[in-house]
Amino acid sequence: MNRTTAQGILEKVLKCAKADAVVASLHGEDAASTRMSDNVITQNVQCRKTTLHVECAYGQRHGSASTDDLHEEALKAAVERAQTIAQASPPDEEYLPPVEAVEAGKYARVDAFCERTARSTPEEKARALAAAAQQVQAAKLRLSGGFASGARFFALANSAGLRAYHAMTEASFHATVLGPAGSGWAECTANRIGGIDVAATARKALETCRAAQNPRPVEPGPYDVILSPAAIGEMMRFAFQWTLDAKSADEGRSCLRGKLGTQVFGRNIGILSDPAEPTCPTAPFFGDGMAVPRIAWVEQGVLKNLAYSRFWAKKQGRTPTGHPTNLRMKGGDTSLERMIASVGRGLLVNRFWYIRYVDPMRPTLTGMTRDGLFLIEDGRIAGPVQQMRFNEDTTAMLNRVEMLGPVERTGSALMPTVKVKDFHFDSATKF
Amino acid sequence: MKDLCQYAVDAAAGLGARYADARIVRFRRQQVNTEDLRVSGIGDSESLGLGVRVIAHGAWGFAAGTELDREAVAGTARRAVEIARASALAADPAGIRWAAETPVTGCFRTDVAKDPFAMPLDVKTGLLLDVARRALAVPGVKKCHGAMHFKKEHRFFVNSEGTTIESETTTSTARYTATAVDANTARTRYFEAYPANAGYEHLERFPLLDEAPRVAEEAVRKLSGKTCPVGRRDLVLHPSHLALTLHESIGHATELDRVLGMEESLAGSSFATVDRLGKLQYGSPLMNVLCDNTLPAGLATRGYDDDGVPGQRWHVIRDGILVDYMTGREVCHAIGADRSRGSCRADSWASIPIVRQSNIGLEPGSRPLTPDELIAGVDDGIYIEGMGSFSIDQKRLNFQFGGDCFWEIRNGRKGEMLKDVTYQAITTEFWGALDAICDRRFWQPYGVMNCGKGDPMQIAQMTHGSAPARFRGIRVGGANL
Numbered sequence: 001m002n003r004t005t006a007q008g009i010l011e012k013v014l015k016c017a018k019a020d021a022v023v024a025s026l027h028g029e030d031a032a033s034t035r036m037s038d039n040v041i042t043q044n045v046q047c048r049k050t051t052l053h054v055e056c057a058y059g060q061r062h063g064s065a066s067t068d069d070l071h072e073e074a075l076k077a078a079v080e081r082a083q084t085i086a087q088a089s090p091p092d093e094e095y096l097p098p099v100e101a102v103e104a105g106k107y108a109r110v111d112a113f114c115e116r117t118a119r120s121t122p123e124e125k126a127r128a129l130a131a132a133a134q135q136v137q138a139a140k141l142r143l144s145g146g147f148a149s150g151a152r153f154f155a156l157a158n159s160a161g162l163r164a165y166h167a168m169t170e171a172s173f174h175a176t177v178l179g180p181a182g183s184g185w186a187e188c189t190a191n192r193i194g195g196i197d198v199a200a201t202a203r204k205a206l207e208t209c210r211a212a213q214n215p216r217p218v219e220p221g222p223y224d225v226i227l228s229p230a231a232i233g234e235m236m237r238f239a240f241q242w243t244l245d246a247k248s249a250d251e252g253r254s255c256l257r258g259k260l261g262t263q264v265f266g267r268n269i270g271i272l273s274d275p276a277e278p279t280c281p282t283a284p285f286f287g288d289g290m291a292v293p294r295i296a297w298v299e300q301g302v303l304k305n306l307a308y309s310r311f312w313a314k315k316q317g318r319t320p321t322g323h324p325t326n327l328r329m330k331g332g333d334t335s336l337e338r339m340i341a342s343v344g345r346g347l348l349v350n351r352f353w354y355i356r357y358v359d360p361m362r363p364t365l366t367g368m369t370r371d372g373l374f375l376i377e378d379g380r381i382a383g384p385v386q387q388m389r390f391n392e393d394t395t396a397m398l399n400r401v402e403m404l405g406p407v408e409r410t411g412s413a414l415m416p417t418v419k420v421k422d423f424h425f426d427s428a429t430k431f
Numbered sequence: 432m433k434d435l436c437q438y439a440v441d442a443a444a445g446l447g448a449r450y451a452d453a454r455i456v457r458f459r460r461q462q463v464n465t466e467d468l469r470v471s472g473i474g475d476s477e478s479l480g481l482g483v484r485v486i487a488h489g490a491w492g493f494a495a496g497t498e499l500d501r502e503a504v505a506g507t508a509r510r511a512v513e514i515a516r517a518s519a520l521a522a523d524p525a526g527i528r529w530a531a532e533t534p535v536t537g538c539f540r541t542d543v544a545k546d547p548f549a550m551p552l553d554v555k556t557g558l559l560l561d562v563a564r565r566a567l568a569v570p571g572v573k574k575c576h577g578a579m580h581f582k583k584e585h586r587f588f589v590n591s592e593g594t595t596i597e598s599e600t601t602t603s604t605a606r607y608t609a610t611a612v613d614a615n616t617a618r619t620r621y622f623e624a625y626p627a628n629a630g631y632e633h634l635e636r637f638p639l640l641d642e643a644p645r646v647a648e649e650a651v652r653k654l655s656g657k658t659c660p661v662g663r664r665d666l667v668l669h670p671s672h673l674a675l676t677l678h679e680s681i682g683h684a685t686e687l688d689r690v691l692g693m694e695e696s697l698a699g700s701s702f703a704t705v706d707r708l709g710k711l712q713y714g715s716p717l718m719n720v721l722c723d724n725t726l727p728a729g730l731a732t733r734g735y736d737d738d739g740v741p742g743q744r745w746h747v748i749r750d751g752i753l754v755d756y757m758t759g760r761e762v763c764h765a766i767g768a769d770r771s772r773g774s775c776r777a778d779s780w781a782s783i784p785i786v787r788q789s790n791i792g793l794e795p796g797s798r799p800l801t802p803d804e805l806i807a808g809v810d811d812g813i814y815i816e817g818m819g820s821f822s823i824d825q826k827r828l829n830f831q832f833g834g835d836c837f838w839e840i841r842n843g844r845k846g847e848m849l850k851d852v853t854y855q856a857i858t859t860e861f862w863g864a865l866d867a868i869c870d871r872r873f874w875q876p877y878g879v880m881n882c883g884k885g886d887p888m889q890i891a892q893m894t895h896g897s898a899p900a901r902f903r904g905i906r907v908g909g910a911n912l
Contacts, residue, residue, distance in 0.1 A: 031887070032514075033886065033887050034517070034518070035696070035886055036521065036696070037691075037692050037693045037694075037695060037696070038692055039521070040521055040522055040523040040524075041490065041491075041518045041520070041521045041522060042491070042523075042693055043491060043493070043783060043785075043886075044490070044491055044492055044493065044514045044515070044517060044518040045493040045494070045495075045514070045782075045783050045887070046493070046494045046495070046510060046514060047482075047494070047495040047496070047781045047782075048495070048496045048497070049480060049495070049496065049497050049781060050497065051478070062472075063473050063474075063475075064472070064473070064474045064475070065474070065475045065476065065477075066474070066475075066476040066477065066478075067476070067477045067478070067479075068477070068478045068479055068480060068497045069477070069479055069497065070497075078477070081475050082475075085473045085474075085475060085552065088551075088552040088553060089470050089473055089552065089556070090469070090470050090556065090560075092469050092470055092471065093469055094469065094471070121517070122492075122513070122514045122517035122518070123516075123517040123520070125517070126517040126518060126520040126521060127520055129521055130520050130521035133521055142692075144692065144695040144696035145696045146696055146697070146886045148886075148887070174696060174697075175696070176695055176696045178692075178695065251573060251574065251612065252573065252612040252617055253573070253574060253610055253612060253617045254617075353699070353824065353825055354822045354823060354824070354825075355822070356820050356821060356822045357820055358820045358831075358833060358851070358853060358910045359851055359910075361616045361617060364910065364912060366820065366822045366831050366853075366910055367822055368822065368823075368824040368825070368829065370699075370824070370825055387824060387829075389822070389824075389829055389831060389855070389909075391831075391853075391909065391910040391912060392912070393912050396912075424912060426855075426909045426910070427829060427831075427855050427906075427909055428829070429824045429826070429828050429829035429857070430702070430826075430828050430829070430857065431826060431828070
């Protein structure tokens with residue numbers, strides 16, 4: 001839906017609302033995904049939908065409602081539901097009036113829409129997958145994976161005069177290549193479908209799969225590890241995306257309590273968010289219309305900022321930041337080859353799987369290696385080993401990062417390859 | 432709505448689909464949230480749309496949208512067929528083997544005494560705020576979050592074989608957490624009216640308010656609990672905890688699509704492969720695992736699945752041996768079955784049905800046994816209640832679980848509280864260590880509302896029941912650093 005149509009619907013919503021304050025937003029997507037298993041397409045789906053969300057407030061009383069039905073009567077019904085809830089709700093001391101119209105002037109310029117990506121067809125994706133499957137099948141291996149693309153938009157209008165619209169596209173391909181006794185994996189995500197090299201990504205997974213055949217068991221314990229961008233990215237998502245909340249920290253309920261402004265991590269650690277990041281852009285505004293800032297969370301290992309909601313920022317006399325919409329970890333210039341050469345005995349991790357908190361107050365994470373774990377001995381890859389479980393205190397781990405490589409996109413993050421000393425594995429599985 | 436579904440099916444058939452089904456589903460959800468003594472948010476959402484699934488050109492296609500006029504419905508059906516044509520570019524040469532199913536005209540409705548959407552908001556917020564007052568009155572408790580969640584799903588299903596189904600399922604749940612904070616750390620304890628397909632009356636059966644002081648006091652005691660020991664201990668697991676262990680180590684491992692590799696690229700596969708059916712010693716001979724999509728109030732109980740197959744009851748594990756799987760019409764042929772077990776569901780009109788866990792539970796022990804007697808048989812062990820940290824490898828073998836609250840067991844008695852307990856095992860070794868299960872009097876259903884699977888990701892719900900059970904010599908403390 002284009003800006004004009006979306007704003008037309010939102011104006012109707014504002015017009016029929018009687019509440020003191022109203023925030024109306026539309027979120028729409030046209031998304032398609034083609035999925036493959038054992039070299040054949042097993043699922044192929046497309047969905048188009050647009051959802052209206054409306055929040056109404058009378059003084060400090062507020063309520064919200066949403067609907068996928070954009071006919072005029074349904075819009076009115078959603079507004080009435082939100083108003084009814086607001087009137088029945090007790091006052092909320094943390095409710096703040098809608099974001100002012102001037103906020104739009106703070107929005108970053110984000111270029112994330114690609115017409116070709118929005119128009120990508122199921123046939124285009126199926127042909128790319130079929131070609132990748134042929135490549136894998138020729139090696140007598142099996143490809144499973146998914147190729148997705150889509151366009152989405154977010155439009156907002158509120159009773160304070162703010163109007164906002166953002167459209168973006170995204171495409172991704174992930175490949176798991178399976179052999180008789182081992183597997184490999186690779187992924188690629190971009191905002192333009194032209195940035196997805198299906199053949200190269202499948203080839204990378206294929207090569208990892210070949211190298212991963214017939215893994216042998218090794219003893220769990222501390223190992224120097226080289227973590228791929230995907231592996232460290234998954235850990236950082238848990239360690240930062242969900243723990244930066246300032247209110248939790250200020251109330252003593254988070255691992256970052258009392259740590260703002262202090263040296264928490266090694267001096268080589270830097271983490272920031274930037275909606276205008278060229279290779280990993282995000283929407284320039286949050287769901288309430290507040291601008292998404294470019295912000296450094298960690299600089300030279302010092303925790304520089306926490307994530308403040310508008311209410312908590314006002315209470316604490318800080319600037320509101322919102323939570324991270326993307327993460328960029330500062331990289332370095334060490335090549336993977338040099339990292340491997342620096343390891344006496346260690347492990348190269350292709351990816352992690354099923355990471356969860358064990359103790360969110362440290363925070364300690366657990367997870368499994370998956371689709372490619374390799375032993376390094378005397379500066380060389382010695383061969384594949386069976387998958388293992390880790391338990392690791394991420395704060396301590398980020399004080400043991402010895403080398404950093406160039407960053408690359410993994411999901412909605414930009415992450416480097418990292419070398420970490422004494423990473424803690426404590427059990428093995430059977431494959 | 433049925434007419435529109437039929438219109439979509441006819442449109443797809445007219446375009447050459449050899450099979451088509453259409454689902455129009457209206458969801459209504461209400462979420463009530465509190466933080467301490469304030470109502471932090473009340474949301475009410477509605478979602479209505481159509482999903483059309485076809486087999487055409489020997490391959491699958493699925494399209495979904497929210498426009499429900501006849502022209503748009505025909506357009507959605509047309510897109511589904513066009514997508515199937517694209518799928519045919521790399522379709523399985525063996526074709527799709529779609530299990531036969533007798534056409535039905537079916538109807539199902541959750542038993543609801545009190546429609547949760549008709550209950551006044553101030554009753555809901557009042558209860559959660561009263562809970563918070565009691566929890567926050569306990570010294571050391573600094574935070575109390577409360578939540579109620581209600582969902583109603585009204586589904587119309589029509590397929591090209593003549594099946595027509597209408598169902599209405601209602602789900603209700605409430606939960607709160609109390610968080611204690613001291614100078615060094617913080618710990619949280621929760622209580623819930625476990626999720627069930629039922630009305631508001633389900634919540635009224637739970638002493639949500641009366642339990643608040645105990646829950647809050649236990650949050651405080653968790654702060655100073657003894658650290659988890661390292662080594663091997665006997666475990667006594669309460670049904671509120673065992674539900675998640677069942678879910679991860681048995682439920683997902685026995686979904687036949689996973690077993691066949693269809694989820695390999697995301698959620699993973701399974702060690703419980705088809706060649707081991709009827710042979711794999713999954714666990715102790717005491718272990719009988721029953722799937723039951725007819726379970727009253729079960730979260731997966733909805734009359735018929737999204738393949739149009741009626742709910743059924745069957746064992747996947749009997750006397751410790753793997754004897755069956757959870758299946759859908761597309762995959763059941765792989766184990767020589769000529770009929771699906773009816774375990775194929777979509778989380779929305781916007782999603783394609785995939786094999787999902789049914790309601791799946793561990794059957795109670797056949798001899799009279801109380802929880803106290805179960806604990807009395809432990810010299811050195813740990814008693815665990817509630818769900819906590821969980822992680823398992825992609826073939827469902829190596830797992831690590833935490834929990835919500837832990838107590839030492841010494842010389843047959845429940846003792847001091849422990850904190851941060853984790854246990855690790857290989858699935859078959861863990862279930863092989865099962866040596867006693869309490870009897871039917873102590874069997875309790877718990878539920879999972881956030882089971883993620885599929886690509887695009889779908890979130891499903893299902894019930895997992897058990898009685899308290901005992902496991903010998905399980906490795907604990909592996910996560911201690």
